[in-house]
Amino acid sequence: MDWSFGTALFILDWAIRLAALLWIPSRTSPAAARSWMRLLVGFVPLLGLPLYLLLGHPWLSRERVLRQARASDVIREEQRPLSALRWMPPGGAAAEMAPLIERQGAFMPTHGNAVQLLDDYDISLRALLDDIGAAKQQVHLLYYLMFDDAVGDAVTDALCAAVQRGVACRMLLDAVGAKRGLRRYRARLRAAGVDVHELLPGGLRWRRSGRMDLRNHRKIAVIDNVVGFVGSQNLASATFVPGHPNRELVARVQGPVVSHLEAVFASDWYIETGERLAVQPACDVQPPDVAAQLVPSGPAYPFENARDTVNALIHLARHRIVLTTPYFVPDDATLSALRIAALSGVDVQLVLSATNNQTLTAWAQQSYYEELLACGVKIALYRPHFLHAKHLTVDDDIALVGSINLDIRSFALNAEIGLVCYGPDVVSRIRAVEADYLAHADTVDAAAWRARPGWQRSREGIARLADSLM
Structure with missing residues (x-):
């Protein structure tokens, strides 16, 4: 090896190590920083530092972070006149949890909600399809995964039929989790009039999104701002992973918390598209009057x-x-x-x-x-x-x-x-x-x-x- 080249490589190696020592701990938790410093940067700096810049810090583009902050400000502002819907914790753990959740995620606790728990995979899916089939004004779906199977077919059919009835249908799907569903259904949905967007797209657009492996893992459906779904179930058959038939739990909700689910959808829509959607500020109070509150989270928020x-x-x-x-x-x-x-x-x-x-x-x-x-x-x-x-x-x-x-x-x-x-x-x-x-x-x-x-x-x-x- 030529001596001058070797010297330059030696200087570059230590320059990367020192830069990493200054950069990584200030932007990563101590445990994660130690892992990156030891496993990659310490052993192979020329490879480790670029990998850290791609995968080591959960960064989002500045525009996405600003849009989330704006959306949260709007949510807080529009809730202020709705004091009659606010639930006041009587004490105990709820009195400590409700303020914490509201300060971080912007949503106040509300009374007057009905919560139906759906533990059966097929019944949960049927309830969602029935509510889409009964929609009169709008259907908003936000899902991490949509598979190209019988469930994907059924959801696509239901949305296309809703558009034909004059219902406004919008859909947000994660670019990675719903890759197969987007590839199979996006053209058909758009041709029918469904407004479909992928979340956190990669490829040449990743710098406008953020770290390449950040994902939108939410599962939300809101129909006519009257009924909402939230839980663990994706838009896929229970057996979409062979050998691993899923068991899920989904909450079908009515009441004021539905408008909060709608606000989460509208926030993600705004972050992804720049378009602001109108959100009705509240829904009718529903028996049996469950107190409920939403916890949205993700790298766009200042806290975990x-x-x-x-x-x-x-x-x-x-x-x-x-x-x-x-x-x-x-x-x-x-x-x-x-x-x-x-x-x-x-x-x-x-x-x-x-x-x-x-x-x-x-x-x-x-x-x-x-x-x-x-x-x-x-x-x-x-x-x-x-x-x-x-x-x-x-x-x-x-x-x-x-x-x-x-x-x-x-x-x-x-x-x-x-x-x-x-x-x-x-x-x-x-x-x-x-x-x-x-x-x-x-x-x-x-x-x-x-x-x-x-x-x-x-x-x-x-x-x-x-x-x-x-």
Whole structure:
């Protein structure tokens, strides 16, 4: 090697290391920064620094962040005259949670909502299609995944028929999650008059979006500003991943919270297209008068709203908390919250799926079991289906249902949505669903888990190194 070239390479190598030392820790959590510094930048700086710039920091374009801030300001302003709809927490955990959620996500808690829980995959889909079929004014759909299968066909048919009746139909689909659905249905939907846009597009447009692997993971439907759907179920058949038939939980809602779901859709529409949609400020109050509040989250917000909500709920639990998720790769704060709750005497039950469609995630997930079991957290693995539902219940007071997984991707990288319900009504109904999970689940035994072979421990540890990408 020529001496001058070698000197230049040596200087460049150390220049990248020093630049990374100054840049990465200021824009990344300490744990993630250490991983990037050790794994890539420290070993192969010429490769590591470009990879970090692409994947190391959950950045969005400045315009998208500004549009989210503007949308949140509009939401706060338009709620001010609606004091009659505001629910005032009587005390306890709700009195602490409601202000936190409102300050972060802009939505106040409202009374007068009706919440129907749909635990059957086909019934949930049928309810959505029936409501689209009955729409008179507008249909707004925002989904992470739309597959090119019988469900995609049915949804497309329903939207095309609605347009023919004079209904305004708009659709937002994630550019990656709904890639197959967009490829198959976009031209037909647009030709019929459905306004379709992809969220966070990649390719040559990625710099106008943000980090290449940021995704909009929400699942929302709003029909005529009267009925809304929010939960874990995508626009796909239950068996769209062979060998992993999904089990989901969806909330069909009526009441003031529907207009808040509409505002989330309008915000994402504005962020993606620059077009502002008119949102009706409220819906009619509905029996049985459930108090509810939305938790929107994602990298466009200044804080990690989903993570903060989940962790606050864990810390506020006094007797029992049940957490159901298909993907469990927590950050340090969530792991600490679970440990403290269990050691404080709270009955902490984690319900996971015995099968998983993400092998690397499953291995990383298993690396947390031993620590959790040691401090008293119970872990159940549901057998019959791939449990894709995402919800939690705290004591008899609070329930959270939505698209939020208990992993770093949902907390920091994805746009997510959660519906918080206050009071025993919804909690007791979700408890019945949780009881069914547990009746068909295997409990992870601490002693047996500690006896697992060393190669499995190594596999889990290596998979865990990629936690910030999962």
